[in-house]
Amino acid sequence: MRYLLLIAEEEGVRSHWSQEDQQADMARWFAFTNDLQQAGAFVDGVALNESSSATTVRVQDGDTLTTDGPFAETKEIINGYYLIEVDDLDTAISWAARIPTIGAVEVRPVLELDAPEGS
Amino acid sequence: MTQQSSLGVALGAHRRLAETFRQEYSRVLSVLVGELREFELAEDALSDAMAAAAERWPIDGMPREPAGWLLAVARRRAIDRLRRVGTERRKAPLLIVPDATTPALSEPDDIPDERLRLLCTACHPALSQQAQVALTLRVVGGLTTIEIARAFLVSETTMGQRISRAKRKIRDAGIPYAVPDAAELPPRLAGVRAVVYLIFNEGHTATAGARLQRVELQQEAIRLASLLHERLPDDLENAGLLALLLLTAARSPARVRRGGPVPLSEQDRGLWNRDQIARGLALVANGLSRQVVGPYMLQAAIAGVHAEAPRYDATDWARIIALYDLLIGSAEDPVLRLNRAVARMELGDLGAALSDVESLTTALAGFSHFHAARAEILLRLGRTSDAVQALDTAIAQTDNQPLRHELISRRAAL
Numbered sequence: 001m002r003y004l005l006l007i008a009e010e011e012g013v014r015s016h017w018s019q020e021d022q023q024a025d026m027a028r029w030f031a032f033t034n035d036l037q038q039a040g041a042f043v044d045g046v047a048l049n050e051s052s053s054a055t056t057v058r059v060q061d062g063d064t065l066t067t068d069g070p071f072a073e074t075k076e077i078i079n080g081y082y083l084i085e086v087d088d089l090d091t092a093i094s095w096a097a098r099i100p101t102i103g104a105v106e107v108r109p110v111l112e113l114d115a116p117e118g119s
Numbered sequence: 120m121t122q123q124s125s126l127g128v129a130l131g132a133h134r135r136l137a138e139t140f141r142q143e144y145s146r147v148l149s150v151l152v153g154e155l156r157e158f159e160l161a162e163d164a165l166s167d168a169m170a171a172a173a174e175r176w177p178i179d180g181m182p183r184e185p186a187g188w189l190l191a192v193a194r195r196r197a198i199d200r201l202r203r204v205g206t207e208r209r210k211a212p213l214l215i216v217p218d219a220t221t222p223a224l225s226e227p228d229d230i231p232d233e234r235l236r237l238l239c240t241a242c243h244p245a246l247s248q249q250a251q252v253a254l255t256l257r258v259v260g261g262l263t264t265i266e267i268a269r270a271f272l273v274s275e276t277t278m279g280q281r282i283s284r285a286k287r288k289i290r291d292a293g294i295p296y297a298v299p300d301a302a303e304l305p306p307r308l309a310g311v312r313a314v315v316y317l318i319f320n321e322g323h324t325a326t327a328g329a330r331l332q333r334v335e336l337q338q339e340a341i342r343l344a345s346l347l348h349e350r351l352p353d354d355l356e357n358a359g360l361l362a363l364l365l366l367t368a369a370r371s372p373a374r375v376r377r378g379g380p381v382p383l384s385e386q387d388r389g390l391w392n393r394d395q396i397a398r399g400l401a402l403v404a405n406g407l408s409r410q411v412v413g414p415y416m417l418q419a420a421i422a423g424v425h426a427e428a429p430r431y432d433a434t435d436w437a438r439i440i441a442l443y444d445l446l447i448g449s450a451e452d453p454v455l456r457l458n459r460a461v462a463r464m465e466l467g468d469l470g471a472a473l474s475d476v477e478s479l480t481t482a483l484a485g486f487s488h489f490h491a492a493r494a495e496i497l498l499r500l501g502r503t504s505d506a507v508q509a510l511d512t513a514i515a516q517t518d519n520q521p522l523r524h525e526l527i528s529r530r531a532a533l
Contacts, residue, residue: 001215001293088215088295089245090303109292112212 002043002085002110003092008076009103011050028100036084041095045082076103083110132177140169143186144261149233150190153296155197156213158258158286164197165189171196186230215295234259235298235350238343241285242311243294250285251314257282259346260339270321270336272328308351312360312415315343319364323371327518331380337368348402355406359416362402366422369395380525384431396426417446421458436466453482457489464496472496487517491526498533507533 014022029047036042054070070077082099086092089107096105144165151161168189182188241254256262256270268278288294299307322336344361351357373386381387403423406416421442428434443459460475473496476489483489490513497506510530517523 003293087217087293088297089243089293090295090297090299092293093245094303107292 001088001092002083002112003089004108004110005082005084005092005096005099006078006106006108007080007082007099007101007103008078008106009101010076011079013102025100032098032100033082035098036082036095041084041086041091043083043085045080047080048078051077051079135181136173136176139181139185140172141261143189145234145237145259146230146232147186147189147193148258148261149237150230151193151197152214152237152258153216153233154194156216156296158214158289160197160200161193162258164193164200167196167200168193184230190230212290214290215293215297217295217297232350234346236296238311238346239298239307240289240294240296242307242314243289244307244310245292245294246285246288248314248317250281250288251310252317253278253281254285255314255343256318256339259343262339270333305354308347308354308357311347312344312356315340315347315360315364316415318343319367323367324522325519329520331375331378331519331521332371334368334371337364337371340364341368355409355411356413356415358402358406359413359419362399362406362419363415363422365395365402366399366419366426368392369399369426375521379521379528383425386431388429391426399423400426412445414446414450417442417449421446434465436462440466453479454486457483457492460496461492464492464499469496469500473500485516487513487522487526489513490516491529494529503533 014025017025033042033045036045051070054068056067056069056071058065058067082095084092084095086095089109092107096107099105147168148161148165151165152158155161155164171192172185172189176182237259238255241258242251246254253267253271256267257264262270264279264282265275267282268275271278273281298304319337319340322333322338322340324331325333341361341364344357344364347354347357348361369392370383370386372392373388373390374381399419400423403416403419406412407420412420421439424435424439424442439462440459443455443462447455447459456475456479460472460479463475464472473493476493476496479489490509494506494509494513497503497509507530510526510533514523514526514530517526
């Protein structure tokens, strides 16, 4: 099954860290991504730029409305994800638990739609 | 006369049938779910098989292997059901079963026991604890939705939705139908034990309603704890949980008199279930001889001290306090501190008991039992008007009617 591991963290915390700590943090993320790839579980993954750079887009009655900022103003915001392919939720949870995040991870199964007939 | 005795025979047969179903239900279901990879289909096929059994067994006699008979019939009925609906329904994803076996149509001599899978799946931490409790009672306990709804004082619709939501989450989120591997098992078992304990507690002192206790829920919890202990005997906390439930349940016949609760100090100990006490004490004796003793085993040991006392005033309170000291060291819990304070009161150490209790005010202010215990200490200290006030608070904070009445009459006696 494919699972999206959505990472939500409090923003700006890392910028207060020493350069050494930030480098060690980077190394942990690279190591984790590498472990996922080695295990054949990695499908995709990105880190996102900070939420102040986000634009929320909504279409109402044909009009495109844009607002500055992410979906919701909350303390923890989504700042990256991994898309993984593993056997079951237990395996997905054990990967999620290894993500070197300072926040939380939401584990969401991908809704697998059947390919249309004849495709 | 003849009519009466044949009715008696029929009733006896009916009871035997119900008992067999109850014993075999989860064992057969646990195999079916693994093979069919679907809860609903497995449950429907099993109820078909039980309906067939209710028809055939009184005529043909009970089969030598009732579980094998039920499993074989349920497998055939499942195939019939699948044929009837055709391939259309195959759209829904199936349960993930790591080592799925295909159903065998021959009657097996030895049915594997997959109930641990059923229990671990129903108590998966990705489900809410409320859902875990409901699903465990449904699929492992074999209780009907109506029975579970009654036990938790919700409507049948609400309970039905709760159970089907839980099953849907298991399927959609990819919760595997499996016993976790050795590394994952200990924390998962702790979760399973918490669910079993919760079921027992609801049976011991119902949150609300007209009855103090629901013995059928206590028995169900004991069955589940026995299953855990039987399948994983090396985990001492499984033994501890089973011992605790047995020793607590043993007092149930003496806990209620004329619909009202009877405190431990006034119980007729002759009514205690000696068989359950003997089983519980044997588990405790074995458990306490080990190096590491967990919180359930320690609580069982405390219940064991009560069980061994011939009279309330002959209770070994010093030993109970020592066991609470160990317990509080391994699991910080205000309720345990409250119980230790009560033991101190019984030992006559009223000042220490009161200051212990008052240090728990913030943590336990919403807990009726806390105020009742505080009232008792105040009373023994001769502070009657403070005791009355504490009892009033205790009364205001319980929705269990027999408990309420008992507190009200205690207050009236002051």
